[in-house]
Amino acid sequence: MTxxxxxxxxxxxxxVLSNSELTEVEISQALRSCGALESGNDLLLLAxxxxxxxxxYGPLEEIMKSKDITDVxxxxxxxxxxDSTSGLTFAGKFFTDATSVRKYAQRLAMQAGRRLDDxxxxxDAKLSDGNRLHALLPPIAVGxxxxxxxxxxxxxxxxxxxxxxxxxxxxxxxxxxxxVSSQESFLIIGGTGAGKTSLLASLLSIVDSNxxxxxxxxxxxLQINHPHLVQLExxxxxxxxxxxxxxxxxxxxxxRMRPDRIIIGEIRGVEILDLLIAINTGHSxxxxxxxxxxxxxxxxxxxALGFLAGADPKLTKEWxxxxxxxIVEIKRIDQHRFVSAxxxxxxxxxxxxxxxxxxxxxLRVA
Numbered sequence: 001m002t003x004x005x006x007x008x009x010x011x012x013x014x015x016v017l018s019n020s021e022l023t024e025v026e027i028s029q030a031l032r033s034c035g036a037l038e039s040g041n042d043l044l045l046l047a048x049x050x051x052x053x054x055x056x057y058g059p060l061e062e063i064m065k066s067k068d069i070t071d072v073x074x075x076x077x078x079x080x081x082x083d084s085t086s087g088l089t090f091a092g093k094f095f096t097d098a099t100s101v102r103k104y105a106q107r108l109a110m111q112a113g114r115r116l117d118d119x120x121x122x123x124d125a126k127l128s129d130g131n132r133l134h135a136l137l138p139p140i141a142v143g144x145x146x147x148x149x150x151x152x153x154x155x156x157x158x159x160x161x162x163x164x165x166x167x168x169x170x171x172x173x174x175x176x177x178x179x180v181s182s183q184e185s186f187l188i189i190g191g192t193g194a195g196k197t198s199l200l201a202s203l204l205s206i207v208d209s210n211x212x213x214x215x216x217x218x219x220x221x222l223q224i225n226h227p228h229l230v231q232l233e234x235x236x237x238x239x240x241x242x243x244x245x246x247x248x249x250x251x252x253x254x255x256r257m258r259p260d261r262i263i264i265g266e267i268r269g270v271e272i273l274d275l276l277i278a279i280n281t282g283h284s285x286x287x288x289x290x291x292x293x294x295x296x297x298x299x300x301x302x303x304a305l306g307f308l309a310g311a312d313p314k315l316t317k318e319w320x321x322x323x324x325x326x327i328v329e330i331k332r333i334d335q336h337r338f339v340s341a342x343x344x345x346x347x348x349x350x351x352x353x354x355x356x357x358x359x360x361x362x363l364r365v366a
Contacts, residue, residue: 010034012110024048026347045157055111058104064131069151072192074100076144083193087335098144105135105145114236125236126219130154147320152221156201164359169196172339175356176328179342180206183285184325187267189292194330195337196289197221197265204263205285211285214257216250217265230257245273264288270309273304273316295327295343295352321345329354337362 078095109116306316
């Protein structure tokens, strides 16, 4: 049975509007809503065919099964690059032209129950397997669709495994365990792809099992091995542009959940103020990641985010230095990720001072 292209487009639109899971039953219901006349086995067969066209990664299925990939990047001309422990490499040309890439982007967006078309030319959503999709269409993507798929770490490394991989020195591991056990609040900083999220998951996994962790993320990525874990995820707006629930609101809700530690997967905006207020009112031992290239940048970066929320920069700085005791810096050099420094808040001088620096032996100059 051949799937009519126009019917397929109507079914896709129906599924996005209903935000339905892509089961054969839901597809069959969408088919009936779109005027399909088939009945019984014919309708079920058509639903199966449509599901095969809409679900999965298609030509990238084998690539997505790789265990060490962190990002898959698809250019509008069909070229695909992957980022992994080996660095950014060219995987091949998997799509014929810009049109096929655009259709693929829309297919993935539809799987996430999101709209992607000329009226809504971008999407940032979580796929059913936990991978994060970001896609752009023209006119904001010049030359054709651009797709990025972020693959979170499925099995967080233990500190022992990070030592074996030369991501930590023994001294760094000891210092990190001391930060966690002393209930100090901390930030993990680094550039894009440095390994901030993976390191945070590793550290949270050694938190005392009697403590209650409440984790807040825009897209759930942190894989934490802990018996008393609660995970909250922001809610995007519906296809009609309503119903969004952001990180600031989730932080405020967390305060009513009796957390021992509040964790934000990545600070990107005004939620920093809600976290700092929580830390300074008793929720010590909390943590987050922040995109910054050095401890010296952290104060200015946080002040800028606080300013967006209307907070006085001096007050934001005071809350930061009082609440965040330590900054953990992680770097990525020549595809090798390693904890490079720990800085401590110096409230008298109004800055973070590096108290320990580390360099794995394989990177040391002989």
